[in-house]
Amino acid sequence: ILNVEQSPQSLHVQEGDSTNFTCSFPSSNFYALHWYRWETAKSPEALFVMTLNGDEKKKGRISATLNTKEGYSYLYIKGSQPEDSATYLCAWENNAGNMLTFGGGTRLMVKP
Amino acid sequence: KAGVTQTPRYLIKTRGQQVTLSCSPISGHRSVSWYQQTPGQGLQFLFEYFSETQRNKGNFPGRFSGRQFSNSRSEMNVSTLELGDSALYLCASSLPSGGGAGELFFGEGSRLTVL
Numbered sequence: 001i002l003n004v005e006q007s008p009q010s011l012h013v014q015e016g017d018s019t020n021f022t023c024s025f026p027s028s029n030f031y032a033l034h035w036y037r038w039e040t041a042k043s044p045e046a047l048f049v050m051t052l053n054g055d056e057k058k059k060g061r062i063s064a065t066l067n068t069k070e071g072y073s074y075l076y077i078k079g080s081q082p083e084d085s086a087t088y089l090c091a092w093e094n095n096a097g098n099m100l101t102f103g104g105g106t107r108l109m110v111k112p
Numbered sequence: 113k114a115g116v117t118q119t120p121r122y123l124i125k126t127r128g129q130q131v132t133l134s135c136s137p138i139s140g141h142r143s144v145s146w147y148q149q150t151p152g153q154g155l156q157f158l159f160e161y162f163s164e165t166q167r168n169k170g171n172f173p174g175r176f177s178g179r180q181f182s183n184s185r186s187e188m189n190v191s192t193l194e195l196g197d198s199a200l201y202l203c204a205s206s207l208p209s210g211g212g213a214g215e216l217f218f219g220e221g222s223r224l225t226v227l
Contacts, residue, residue, distance in 0.1 A: 031212050043116070043218040044155075044202070051212075089155065098143065098213050099168040102155040 004092045006103035013080050014111050020076045021106040023090030027071035032093040034100060035064055035075055039086040047075075047088075080110045114139065116219035118203050124225045130191040133222045137184050137205030143213065144186040146178060149200040149221070158201075161186055162208070190224075198226045 005024045013019050025033060032051045036044040048057040053068040061078045077084055087107045091100035117136040125131050137144050145160040145168075157170040161180035178188040184205075190197055200223050204216035 034216070036216075036218075043220050044216075046215040046217070049215050091155075093213055096168070098160045098162070098208070099145065099157045099170065100213060100216070101157065102147075104154045 004090065004101050004103040006088075006090055006106050008106060009104065010107040010109070012109045012111065015080060015082060017080050017110075018076065018078045019080055019108065020074050021088055021108075023073045023075070023103055025071050025073070025090070025092035025101075025103075026094075027068060029094040029096075030068050030071075030092070031095040033066055033068075033073050034091040034093065035073070036089045036091065037086045038089060038105070044089060077108070080108070082110045082112050084108060085110045116203055116205050116217050118201075118219035118222050120222060121220065122223050122225075124227060125193050126227050127193055127195060129193050130189060131193060131224060132187055132189045133201055133203075133224075135186045135188075135203030135205075135219060137186070137203075138217055141205035141207050141217070142184050143206045143208050144180055144184060145204050145206070145213070145216065146186070146188050147202045147204065148172075149202060150196075150198075155202070158188065160213075193226045195226050198224060200224075 035047040038044040048064045050066040055066040063076045087105040089105045091102045143162045146158040147155045160168045164180045175191045180186045200221045202221045204218045206214040
């Protein structure tokens, strides 16, 4: 069984707070690490796909880092806004490709 | 550019029946994968198709099957439905990059309720 773990499971923050979540995954047979945002009543939407150890990617106020040797990735949100409220999913892709193993997600709620 | 379209969006079946769900990928995307979302298990991989061939299958019983057509549209079928099959079924398409899946584009899902 491949374990992709995310923490925390849920998080309540105030508007303007910065926050971060963790995704841990198997370091062997690694190919890529994906991050998705899933808003209620919508489809999951890709944030980042990272493949290289040490990768850092940024999209607006959201950024992510990747450590493939130790098997973890961090997602950071700077200055959280209510519209950031969503479930954030990470997914591990092995080197056989084409299938993703998802973590359980971190549910973020940002209070105005 | 149209997104991934799944039909039907909602359906109710009874135990023992079978169901077919449909997915139309983004134009030009040849890889289609299916995932099951349940409250307790999160998103779990069912199978992935590329150019009408199943390349990967998740750990689900044989009652779960799928196929892909030459236009990349895909269907999945669940036979002899059980209560535990109640879930949101998500389809995702991608334009594979390098050897991997690439970024997945998800549909809105088909919510199946089994009574």
